[in-house]
Amino acid sequence: MTAMLNVKDLRAYYGQVQALHGLSFSLNEGSLTTLLGANGAGKTTTLRAICNMVRSTGAIEFEGKPIGTRSTENVVRLGIAHVPQGRGTFTNMTVEENLQLGAISRSDKNAIGADIERMYEHFPVLKQRYTQQAGTLSGGEQQMLAVARALMLRPRLMLLDEPSFGLAPLIVRDLFRILGKINREEKVTILVVEQNAQLALELADQAYVIETGRIVMSGNAKDIANNEDVRKSYLGY
Amino acid sequence: MELFANQVLAGIATGAIYACMALAVVMIYQAIDHLNFAQGEMAMFSTFVSWQLMQWGVPYWGAFVLTVAFSFAAGIVIERLLFKPLAKAPILTNVAGFIALYAIINSVAGLIWDFTIKQYPTPFGSSPFLGSQLISTHQAGMIGITLLMLALLFFFFRFTRVGLAMRAAASLPESARLVGINTSWMIALGWGMASAIGSIAGMMIAPVVFLEPNMMLGVLIYGFAAAVLGGLTSPFGAVMGGFLVGIFENLVGTYIPGVGNELKLPIALALIIVVLVVKPAGLFGRAIVKRV
Numbered sequence: 358m359t360a361m362l363n364v365k366d367l368r369a370y371y372g373q374v375q376a377l378h379g380l381s382f383s384l385n386e387g388s389l390t391t392l393l394g395a396n397g398a399g400k401t402t403t404l405r406a407i408c409n410m411v412r413s414t415g416a417i418e419f420e421g422k423p424i425g426t427r428s429t430e431n432v433v434r435l436g437i438a439h440v441p442q443g444r445g446t447f448t449n450m451t452v453e454e455n456l457q458l459g460a461i462s463r464s465d466k467n468a469i470g471a472d473i474e475r476m477y478e479h480f481p482v483l484k485q486r487y488t489q490q491a492g493t494l495s496g497g498e499q500q501m502l503a504v505a506r507a508l509m510l511r512p513r514l515m516l517l518d519e520p521s522f523g524l525a526p527l528i529v530r531d532l533f534r535i536l537g538k539i540n541r542e543e544k545v546t547i548l549v550v551e552q553n554a555q556l557a558l559e560l561a562d563q564a565y566v567i568e569t570g571r572i573v574m575s576g577n578a579k580d581i582a583n584n585e586d587v588r589k590s591y592l593g594y
Numbered sequence: 595m596e597l598f599a600n601q602v603l604a605g606i607a608t609g610a611i612y613a614c615m616a617l618a619v620v621m622i623y624q625a626i627d628h629l630n631f632a633q634g635e636m637a638m639f640s641t642f643v644s645w646q647l648m649q650w651g652v653p654y655w656g657a658f659v660l661t662v663a664f665s666f667a668a669g670i671v672i673e674r675l676l677f678k679p680l681a682k683a684p685i686l687t688n689v690a691g692f693i694a695l696y697a698i699i700n701s702v703a704g705l706i707w708d709f710t711i712k713q714y715p716t717p718f719g720s721s722p723f724l725g726s727q728l729i730s731t732h733q734a735g736m737i738g739i740t741l742l743m744l745a746l747l748f749f750f751f752r753f754t755r756v757g758l759a760m761r762a763a764a765s766l767p768e769s770a771r772l773v774g775i776n777t778s779w780m781i782a783l784g785w786g787m788a789s790a791i792g793s794i795a796g797m798m799i800a801p802v803v804f805l806e807p808n809m810m811l812g813v814l815i816y817g818f819a820a821a822v823l824g825g826l827t828s829p830f831g832a833v834m835g836g837f838l839v840g841i842f843e844n845l846v847g848t849y850i851p852g853v854g855n856e857l858k859l860p861i862a863l864a865l866i867i868v869v870l871v872v873k874p875a876g877l878f879g880r881a882i883v884k885r886v
Contacts, residue, residue: 408772433774445769447762449880458762461755462774510773 361386361546362407362514367415369399369406369570376402377413378570384514384563389540389547391557391578393591394567400550401442403567404516408432408439419514434462438507442518446499446506448492452483455491455502459509469509476505479535497528504532508539515539517549521556529553533560554591558582566591600728601844607733608802608816609840610740614795615810615817616824616832617747618788623826624764625784626677628688632695633792634814636672638807639699640665640793641800642707645714654717658797662790669789673782681778703807714800736798743794744833747787751829760784812859816843819862822869825879834878839865 360383369377377399384390394400406413408429417425424432433439438459447455456476460469477484480501486494491502500520507515517536521529537560540547551557558564564581566574574581581587615633622630630636644661648654676695680688718735722728751757763770763780770777795817796810803809816839824835839862847858869876 410768410771428776429771430774430776433772439772441769441772445766445772447766447769449765450761454758457755457758458770458773458775461759461762466755506773 359386360384361388361420362548363416363418364403364407365416365418367403367406367413367417369402369411369413371402371411376411376570377406379415380567380570380572382565382572382575384546384548386546387540387544388563389537389549389561390563390565391561392548392550392565392567393552393554393557393581393587395590396552397569398567399570400567401518402570404439404441404518404548404550407516408437430462433510436510436513437516438510438512438514439516440503440507440518440520442522444499444503446491446494446503448490450491451488452491452494452502453487455506456483456509459506460511463511472509472511476508479508479539480505497524497532500524500528500532501535504536504539508543508545512545514546514548517547519550519552521551521553529556533557536560554587555582558592596728597848598845601848602841603729604733605841605844606837607729607736607840608799608843609820609837610737611795611799611813611836612816612820612839613833613836614740614743614791614798615813616820616836617744617829618792618795619814619817619821620824620826620829620832621784621788621791623821624829625781626681626688628685628692629818629826630788631689631692631814632699633788633817634810635696635699635703635807636665636669636789637792637796637813638810639703640668640789641714641796641805641809642703642807644793644797645712645800645805646707648715654715658717661793661797665793666786666790669786670782672789673785677785678778678782681781700807707807709807712805714797714805716801720801732801739794739798743791747791747829756783812862815859816840816862819865819869821876822866823876825876827880828876828878831876831878835876 362384365381367377367380392400402411405411409432410429419435456473482498520532533556539545558578561578564578565572618633640661643664644657647657647660676691680691716732718731720730720732723731723734751761759775760780763775763777767777799813820835820839821832824831843858846853846861
């Protein structure tokens with residue numbers, strides 16, 4: 358397997374404050390990887406640095422191309438979809454317009470309609486509400502919409518920032534099941550940042566653990582789940 | 595009753611112009627969260643350009659189309675040169691930028707075309723509209739052009755991909771970038787469109803107020819009043835606000851003794867203050883709730 362995303366010695370800054378202290382990791386094509394860590398460890402910052410939404414140094418390569426100096430929109434246009442923390446839903450637009458926006462940078466306009474239909478198959482609840490303002494959806498529905506919007510890009514890589522945040526456990530299970538399906542069926546490489554370590558480790562095949570801006574552990578998700586320290590710190594048993 | 599109907603219709607006609615200015619103001623406000631104080635001067639300059647073209651022998655509608663195109667391009671150039679560098683600057687820096695732009699355009703127009711008042715033609719004539727004494731053909735034309743422009747804008751924002759991208763960039767810039775929208779260019783496009791809309795307002799009102807470098811000052815204040823009344827976050831509100839302010843201005847001037855033409859402008863300013871105190875979001879705007 359070849360590495361699709363290669364991150365080397367990533368350092369990120371908010372003003373004078375350094376949030377990442379030389380982070381290195383890579384994602385294999387087709388993998389589903391999770392990045393675990395406590396509050397403030399730098400998980401969100403890592404995702405934001407990949408999309409150049411925060412000042413950073415280091416080398417980020419996507420499919421062999423350095424992307425560190427590209428603007429956010431140009432990183433996205435390479436096929437990297439980012440579902441941000443808080444979902445970033447266009448709340449005053451309809452569900453369908455949100456999906457249209459996900460595909461706004463694509464040039465194959467004729468295929469967009471069919472893709473929207475495909476999203477309705479993945480997420481039937483969105484179909485019932487397609488003319489509704491996205492802001493009127495429940496939290497879980499909005500998260501589904503955010504994932505669907507990201508998929509409308511036909512991404513090669515999808516970055517998800519705490520998709521389980523604020524959702525009921527049953528909805529989280531449903532969402533993670535769909536993510537696994539997308540990873541297998543649509544061949545989308547996924548990097549998911551999570552605080553819900555247990556679920557994330559069940560879903561993922563690779564895992565990284567990050568503490569105060571550094572990777573402290575990496576490997577197969579099952580091995581990580583069985584690791585004594587991880588169990589104590591993140592799984593609570 | 596005839597007088598009342600007459601004043602309401604005349605109010606709708608001038609209200610159409612206020613609606614255009616308010617719409618231009620709201621478009622830029624949506625994109626960059628600042629009021630463009632130079633919007634009126636940009637419209638005035640555009641109107642002078644159309645006048646100059648006509649002086650050179652270009653027919654009215656040719657000059658009209660060329661001017662709208664010129665204004666669109668000029669709006670983009672102004673944003674790229676002046677306000678893109680100020681995008682992250684504090685609010686007062688932006689305000690200073692707008693005032694500088696106001697003064698520069700005003701003086702340059704005076705320098706090129708001097709400050710004497712000029713006649714400006716109307717393509718609609720000024721005979722009674724459909725034989726009725728209530729409004730003139732020019733006033734009817736102003737209303738018609740405004741409604742046509744609004745319909746086109748509605749279609750653009752509702753049904754085109756670029757329109758959707760512009761709305762997305764204005765409402766949530768970060769999310770817009772994350773779907774691959776170049777938000778910086780969407781702002782420039784917004785400036786171009788606002789400038790083009792303003793130029794139409796200028797060319798429509800010029801036959802009424804006559805052409806001179808300060809012609810848009812009053813119009814812009816009414817435009818601001820309209821935008822505030824309708825809600826700075828709502829293009830539809832801005833347009834409704836424009837018509838309401840136009841009617842209000844005319845009725846007050848007619849029926850309240852002592853309010854002649856001289857006192858009409860303070861009434862617009864008073865309206866701005868009253869709306870900001872009583873209902874800051876305006877009639878159609880959304881109150882901005884910030885989560886803390």
